[in-house]
Amino acid sequence: VFTPRLPAAALLRSLAVLVGCELAGNLLAGALGLPVSGTVLAMAGLFVWLIAVRRVPESLERTSQGLLRILPLLFVPAGVGVVAYLPLLRREWLVLAAAIGGSLAITMLVTWATMLGITRLLSRRGSREACDS
Amino acid sequence: VSAVGVLAVAATLAVYYAADALYRRSGRHPLLHPVLLSIAALAALLEAAHLPYPRYMDGARLIAFFLGPATVALAIPIYRNLSAIGGSLPAVIGALVVGSTTAMVSAVGIAWALGAPPLIVRSLAAKSVTTPIAMAVSGEIGGAPALTAVFAILTGIAGAIAVAWIFPRGDRVDWRARGFSTGLASHAIGTAHAFTLDETAGAFSGLAMGLNALFTALVLPLAAALLPHSLRGH
Numbered sequence: 001v002f003t004p005r006l007p008a009a010a011l012l013r014s015l016a017v018l019v020g021c022e023l024a025g026n027l028l029a030g031a032l033g034l035p036v037s038g039t040v041l042a043m044a045g046l047f048v049w050l051i052a053v054r055r056v057p058e059s060l061e062r063t064s065q066g067l068l069r070i071l072p073l074l075f076v077p078a079g080v081g082v083v084a085y086l087p088l089l090r091r092e093w094l095v096l097a098a099a100i101g102g103s104l105a106i107t108m109l110v111t112w113a114t115m116l117g118i119t120r121l122l123s124r125r126g127s128r129e130a131c132d133s
Numbered sequence: 134v135s136a137v138g139v140l141a142v143a144a145t146l147a148v149y150y151a152a153d154a155l156y157r158r159s160g161r162h163p164l165l166h167p168v169l170l171s172i173a174a175l176a177a178l179l180e181a182a183h184l185p186y187p188r189y190m191d192g193a194r195l196i197a198f199f200l201g202p203a204t205v206a207l208a209i210p211i212y213r214n215l216s217a218i219g220g221s222l223p224a225v226i227g228a229l230v231v232g233s234t235t236a237m238v239s240a241v242g243i244a245w246a247l248g249a250p251p252l253i254v255r256s257l258a259a260k261s262v263t264t265p266i267a268m269a270v271s272g273e274i275g276g277a278p279a280l281t282a283v284f285a286i287l288t289g290i291a292g293a294i295a296v297a298w299i300f301p302r303g304d305r306v307d308w309r310a311r312g313f314s315t316g317l318a319s320h321a322i323g324t325a326h327a328f329t330l331d332e333t334a335g336a337f338s339g340l341a342m343g344l345n346a347l348f349t350a351l352v353l354p355l356a357a358a359l360l361p362h363s364l365r366g367h
Contacts (some may be wrong), residue, residue: 012346018202025205035354039204039267044347046208056209064206067199071207072168073149074200075265077193079172079286081279083179083186088253089280094246099257100284103240104291104318107261108299111314116307118224132144 006062014063021046137184138192145193147263161328163293168264169286204265217336219311228310229341232317233348236261237356256280258357260288263320266346274357275344285320292319296343310362312337317345 010042028034034041045121082089089096134142138184152170159165179189190197191276218225240257249257250259256276259267296315308331315323324342328335 012246015202018205021205022201025168029279035273035358036351036356038264039201040350042205043208043211043266044351046205047211047347049166049209050212051215054227054259056212064203064209067206068210071203071265074196074203075147075268075282076145076149076168076171077177077190077197078200078268078278079168079282080175080179080357081186082172082191082283083176083276085280086176087152088250089283092253095244095249096253096257096284099240099244099249100260100288101291102243102321103257103260104288104295105237106239107232107236107318108292108295108314110235111228111317112300112310114231114319115224115228115310115313118227119221119307119310122223131243 006059010059011063014057016061017060018064018067134195137188138195141192142195144178145171145175145196148319149180159202162171163290163322166286166290166322169283169290172183172283181325200265204269207263207343207346211347214336214340214343224309225313225340225344228313229317229344229348232314232341233345233352235263236318237349237353251275252277253280255357256258257284258353260284261318261320262346262349263342264289266350267320270350270353271344273354286322289319289322292323295319296323296326296330308333309337316341320345327336 021041021042023042025045026038029036029038029041149167149171152165152167152174155170156162156165156167163218167278175189179186237258241254242256242259244257252275255274256271258274258276259270259281261267262270262285267281267285268278272278292315296311296319300311312327312331312334315327315334320342323337324338327338
């Protein structure tokens with residue numbers, strides 16, 4: 001699939017980096033008693049590191065691309081766990097539809113309006129300053 | 134791994150492969166999202182085979198294991214998407230903080246006001262976040278990750294459908310604002326759809342998805358630890 005092929009050593013090293021980050025995140029979250037998930041902490045740590053070094057190592061990039069292309073498959077097994085909640089879903093489906101639909105609509109419109117509002121506020125101020133100078 | 138475990142892995146791969154093929158053939162119609170189809174098909178298979186979920190998971194956790202490193206790897210696209218910000222940094226930060234807070238508070242608020250049980254309320258809080266991270270956050274705040282996976286996917290599908298008509302018809306279309314609000318509210322599924330409408334909308338949608346995932350994953354567990362019983366788990 002990859003051309004030229006990613007050497008096995010580079011692939012394994014990148015996988016080890018990702019699993020190592022996850023382990024470090026879990027250990028850190030556990031040691032500090034943080035309420036944040038260790039995996040998410042690891043992702044945030046890698047994100048901050050990428051911002052600091054301002055580049056993504058090529059083997060890590062390509063290994064991650066491979067992994068992320070099948071990401072949806074990876075959460076199917078946990079999702080199947082919904083079988084345990086079918087009676088609950090059957091009872092609460094109307095509330096769920098209202099909460100998901102309502103929250104989605106509110107969130108989209110509020111976010112959109114906030115972004116437009118700030119953009120317009122700044123561009124108006126920017127043009128006024130341009131006139132002043 | 135037992136023979137049933139191997140069967141669980143094979144069934145998961147086969148069902149996902151078929152669902153993904155169907156989704157592609159439909160021109161990626163949001164209602165045919167392969168994860169939703171796969172979960173429904175596998176749930177029906179377990180039911181028909183009288184196989185309890187723990188026995189299925191005995192094998193399927195081999196697949197689920199890779200969710201961890203893949204979630205860590207999400208840092209890379211989130212980092213790449215930062216380049217979309219350009220000169221919009223103040224608007225992006227403002228829309229992120231306001232939008233992300235709105236997403237959490239409105240979902241929890243509506244469900245709570247309508248009398249939903251606490252497990253449902255907690256499982257809904259991260260519904261706008263990209264599914265793997267939403268599941269991790271849900272587990273932290275005492276929700277059910279399996280429920281959150283389904284809620285997040287349904288939210289994504291609804292967002293992908295809503296993006297075409299929800300914004301008021303106005304003077305001039307701002308694709309950055311439309312894309313950002315779509316990605317913030319409906320993560321990867323909304324983003325995939327935003328890309329079909331406009332390249333800039335897609336880039337800002339991806340940016341918002343990543344920033345909202347980070348913001349929610351760090352803020353929600355802290356908020357849940359501070360808030361009284363309505364949100365607290367464990």
